[in-house]
Amino acid sequence: MDTAEQRAKTARALREEAHALLSDTGLLPLLRDTFGEPSVTGSTGYDLMVWRDIDIHLAVEAERWPEWMALGGILARRFHGIGLGLHKADYVNDYVDPHPLGAGLYWGLHFKDFVGNPWKIDLWGWAPADHAVRRAREAALRAQLATCDRDLILRLKTEARARAHYHGVKVTSWDIYQFAIARAGDNLEALEAWKAANQR
CATH class of the missing domain: 3.30.460.10 (Beta Polymerase, domain 2)
Structure with missing residues (x-):
């Protein structure tokens, strides 16, 4: 990794x-x-x-x-x-x-x-x-x-890109940026949950 x-x-x-x-x-x-x-x-x-x-x-x-x-x-x-x-x-x-x-x-x-x-x-x-x-x-x-954790963004983008049919489908770079700005977590699963909660 x-x-x-x-x-x-x-x-x-x-x-x-x-x-x-x-x-x-x-x-x-x-x-x-x-x-x-x-x-x-x-x-x-x-x-x-x-x-x-x-x-x-x-x-x-x-x-x-x-x-x-x-x-x-x-x-x-x-x-x-x-x-x-x-x-x-x-x-x-x-x-x-x-x-x-x-x-x-x-x-x-x-x-x-x-x-x-x-x-x-x-x-x-x-x-x-x-x-x-x-x-x-x-x-x-x-x-x-x-003001964000730059490495968190780079890591999440790298991990999202590595998953098949994931980046641009389940999450986007914009989602990752907003997630980092909100300081809502540190992994893609937390990002998905945060995104779902904020789309209601």
Whole structure:
């Protein structure tokens, strides 16, 4: 079983890989020049990484969906140009059929890095007003997470990821963050019980 030191080392290494990847692809400047200021959020932004996944949020108006769709081709060519093959790219326009979490645009990018490690980058283009609310909420979350037991979060995320059909099904990273903030326990079983009690 991993130790706290090993989990911290893994999180640090993954964050360094993520930042190197963003630098190599020039993704953030591309998004900034095309749509406006992007924000690296999720586990990469919070420095709580246990797997190779990057979330990027920005504000994108509904009428800009053609530019957002064209972004897929631009990204594929850019990745190819630096020696990375974009294996799969999932496009979603939730302005057409709004998701309960909010209206916006999405690209899910799946690829392997230069040494064969699988990555996923989630690009979220939210409605501007919604994006502003999300930015404020995220600032509050970052402040709360800064006071939490960081290793508890890394351990629970690692354990949840190791269980088949568990992370994203029974619990999410958001659940783990809220559980840690609430200081409601120290294991996944306690998390499940806490989650069930708070969903009533």
